[in-house]
Amino acid sequence: MNMKSVVVKNITFIVAMIAIILVLSGCGAEAGSSEDHDGENARADWPEKLVFTPIPLEDQQELTNRYEPFAAYLEELLDMPVEIYPATNYAAAVEAMRNGHTDLGYFGPFAYVHAESRANAEAFSGGIPAPGDEPVYESYFITLKDSGIESIEDLEGESFVWADPTSASGHLFPKAHLVNELGIEVDQIDDMFSEVAFSGNHEASVLSVLNEDVNAAAVYDVTYNMILRENADHPNIDNLVIFEKTNPIPLPPYTVRGDLPESFKDEIKDAFYNAVNVPELQEFLEDTGHGGGYVEVSDEDFEVVRKTAEGLGMAPEELLD
Structure with a gap:
């Protein structure tokens, strides 16, 4: 093989390699651009806050x-x-x-x-x-020790607050509990109390009992324990008691x-x-x-x-x- 043929072959090889490198680089850049583009667009339809x-x-x-x-x-x-x-x-x-x-x-x-x-x-x-822990909780029926309420049977004629109309632990589950345990119709439950109202939230319900504004309430167990911690200096805190609990709630x-x-x-x-x-x-x-x-x-x-x-x-x- 003469020198001219060798040179031509080497040049051809080098040109081919350069072409391959450029193609691969182009693909890499394209892939990188696509990835960057996807990265930028991954949040494009997200809300601003x-x-x-x-x-x-x-x-x-x-x-x-x-x-x-x-x-x-x-x-x-x-x-x-x-x-x-x-x-x-x-x-x-x-x-x-x-x-x-x-x-x-x-x-x-x-x-x-x-x-x-x-x-x-x-x-x-x-x-x-x-x-x-299991992903469930309970509703507590609460009162003060000297209220005379020791069971749900004692609620008749007493003042009572629910938390919110759609609250599971502050209204609906405890109301269903009273229906099942007392054997009365749901539309008769509120009639058994001397006074009944919605406090608006569980904290307000607990404080209503602590402040002796009402005799009893139904509240979320986590909130009850939270209020105990945050109101440790309340004069009635040691008198607050749970006299009934519902079945587990999701x-x-x-x-x-x-x-x-x-x-x-x-x-x-x-x-x-x-x-x-x-x-x-x-x-x-x-x-x-x-x-x-x-x-x-x-x-x-x-x-x-x-x-x-x-x-x-x-x-x-x-x-x-």
């Missing part, structure tokens, strides 16, 4: 203060502003989600059933008191608005499920009764709630009346 409405268990300002640490956690993780939008009651919370004013909602079980049908709410998580679920982008909902869910591993959130989790973190729940877990509503003669649209 996340609006969170906590369950209306207490005063609105106290709710806002209580959930600020979790809002800060979500802000950092999602890289967007998080606004706490406390509602005055369950009806307002459901309507806020229905109208697109709230993206993330924390509902009582009955309010969730209504929110699922009216506002396209999707249940995904519930907070447990300690690791390994945990109040955290929900997302169903029409939100799936990628956004997935990020929110992951944030909840991983919260128990974040040291900065431990005080917040304990303070809200969720020291065990957040576990996965689904709509199926709330069939017992729907059946209880049916037992009370209530359709979903009536749950917030």
Whole structure:
């Protein structure tokens, strides 16, 4: 082979290699561009901020203060502003989600059933008191030691407060409990009390009993224990007693608005499920009764709630009346 042939072959080889390198580089750049493009677009349909409405268990300002640490956690993780939008009651919370004013909602079980049908709410998580706990809770019937009330049979003729019309632990489950245990019709329950009213939230119900404004109330167990801690210096705190408990109730679920982008909902869910591993959130989790973190729940877990509503003669649209 002469020198000219060798040179031509080498040049041809080099040109071919350069062409291959350019093609591969182009593909790599294209792939990289596609990846970058996808990365940029992954959040393109996300909202500009996340609006969170906590369950209306207490005063609105106290709710806002209580959930600020979790809002800060979500802000950092999602890289967007998080606004706490406390509602005055369950009806307002459901309507806020229905109208697109709230993206993330924390509902009582009955309010969730209504929110699922009216506002396209999707249940995904519930907070447990300690690791390994079942995702359920109870309603407590409470009074003061010297009230003369020792059992639900003693409630006749006494003053009483429910928390909110659609509250599972503050109204509907304890009312169903009275129906089942006392053997009377649901529409006769309120007639057995000398006075009956809705306090608006569980904190107000507990304080109404502590302040001797009413003789008894039905409240969420987590809120009851929280109020005990926060009102340790109340003159009646040592006189507060639980005289009856309901059967287990599904945990109040955290929900997302169903029409939100799936990628956004997935990020929110992951944030909840991983919260128990974040040291900065431990005080917040304990303070809200969720020291065990957040576990996965689904709509199926709330069939017992729907059946209880049916037992009370209530359709979903009536749950917030």
